[in-house]
Amino acid sequence: MTIEDIALQMTPGIGIKGAVHLLERFGDARSIFAATADELAAKAGLRPDTAQLLVRRKGFPAAERELAHCRRNGIAAVASTDPEYPPLLREITDYPHVIYIKGCVEALSARCISIVGTREATPYGQTACNRLVGGLAERIPGLSVVSGLAFGIDVAAHRAALEAGVQTVAVVANPLPGVTPAQHTDVARDILVHGGALVTELHSQSKQNGNFYLARNRIIAGLSAGCIVVESPDSGGSLFTAHCADSYDRTVMAVPGRITDRASAGTNHLIRNRKAQLVLTADDVIRELMWDLGENPATLRAKPPTPELTPDEAGLLGCFRTDDPLSVEALGELTGLNPGELATLLVGLELAGAVRQLPGNRYMKL
Template sequence: MDLVWKIAFSQIKGLKIEQARQLIARLGSEEAFFTASENALKALCCMRNDVFEASSRCKLLENARREAEFIIRKGVVPIYFTDGDYPWRLAECADAPLMLYAVGQRGISWNKVISIVGTRNATAYGAGFVKKLVQELASMVDGLVVVSGLAYGIDIIAHRAALEAGVPTVAVLAHGLNTIYPSAHRSTAVEIAKGGGMLVSEYMSDAVVHKGNFLTRNRIVAGLCDCTLVAESAEKGGALVTAHLANCYNREVFALPGRVSDKYSVGCNRLISSNEAVLVNSAEDILQCMNWSERQAGCSQPQLPLAVMTPEQENVAEYLSAMPDGASLNQICASLGMPVHAVSAIMFDMECNGVVTALPGSRYALL
């Protein structure tokens, strides 16, 4: 029940971390907020708020119970702002979320963290620079973590470069963990979770994909990191929003310069000319500016521990064990008498846990 109280408390609209700490200090616990009378809350907090109404708090608890069931069923890791492994850099940000929902490696070493963002219309110039930069940083510093947003363009290039270099990468999603958007990046999302990285979101599982969420989540991309690199950006775009937020959080911002005639270098050039970003040509520029020490030889990256399978996953695994060439999603549904949406969710979880692998034609096989 403790998890339900925390989920519900974290969903109080407009509640910031510092306000949450003060409220808990006055009440004694999250549970007390939901069990106290409306008049008691108004008197204790010396204010009026619609959320104090019993109906509002009941609705928060109802939603939280459903989310707790989803978390337990899917093996999602809830990270509350009072937990010891809540990212400490993010906790310094006034508008950080009270709760994060994660899939993957919870115990990431938030040692040297860089967010890499940019246009969804990445050019060969920007893509090549990001790949080379990540590879160089991975070979030069210990404890590197690459953060981005799993979007098309620079985001997915940064994630894949980190995976190729063998360093953890964190994808900050703009929706709940019951889906992956864009769906074309599902396989990369699975690799991230399996490869010592993390998929993380502030949104509950029933949150739909909404345009406004993408800008809102940028504060997490910026807040998790020591520094942010804008690889390419047009005159306007989400990457520039992330850069602005990083500056507001007193984090270092870097930008890749480009020709004045290049559409997707206009934003970066402007950041540099307005002294909102440091011009970067190589990994050495970042190491020098951030005062990061050279990576020690022989360091290995953390790996995601194996997860315990649910009864439904065990049934799927048992069925696939008799299918050496794999089976289609429809075959699995028909054989086990389960709906497509349920089996799709199960297969995604099993991919993340390294139990099955996806084959062409929506087929799956045991690893």
């Protein structure tokens, strides 16, 4: 990380998407500041006034103050061009170029699962959260539970991770080293003591206006391989997090609730509308994320025996020539089968453990 990385963030007129655009054109922050105004305008399409702000290094005084703040408070500033930057977060289209981390930087690059939900959690939601986290902690080495340190399900997820002895990452909507809400300062301290991390995209000079929560939720989704919504009413930040996760092609899961419970209305609708996979146990989550097929499957579950397939099923399986998923439409074009025949064969392949259905009516060979 260089002072240019923070200065890019501090330059007026360069927002999140503007920084991403410039980095795509020039490769790194140093190259951006080394460019002339004409090069910035020609290569990145910047307006002349914005280009001049970069050329005149208007963001550097604030960047120097920010580096001093980070040193005083033990905060690591990590740029998207650094090897320590979380690889999953770097994949999203609106990634923050610089993130500020207190605690274990490596926790953000572990096997991350985000767990979010309503601020008005019920005993049912808290119990479901505890069981999911406890089950995952027993089965998944290197697990890291990501949430937003908010009231309700978020803080329940952090506490469950601490109880289970796994790392947890709190993404906060305020500059570090403080946390919001202040009532969860003790939980934040425990997160750091037990090898977790606090993370934000906001520098210490950010103006606090209460509008950073939705932007924070995209980072929760971006850090994680999958997102579990435990409880949510019909609207709320957790549904926005699920929407972000879906737009980033991450697996969205939801815990069902009673149809009469307001706190489960949002999760039930996600499941009904096929926006989320229904999960009841840690095993369900592991299967959805295909973590049972990870680098060391022996630590998770026994590998199933090679399935015995019919000639037609074997022929359909042969259409999967790579590890990339295929849609039902693509399989129909490749095989010439009608929808009914294709559906029957796909069910047979699923039962044999040869393919798995993914969101969007797609299938992946196992």
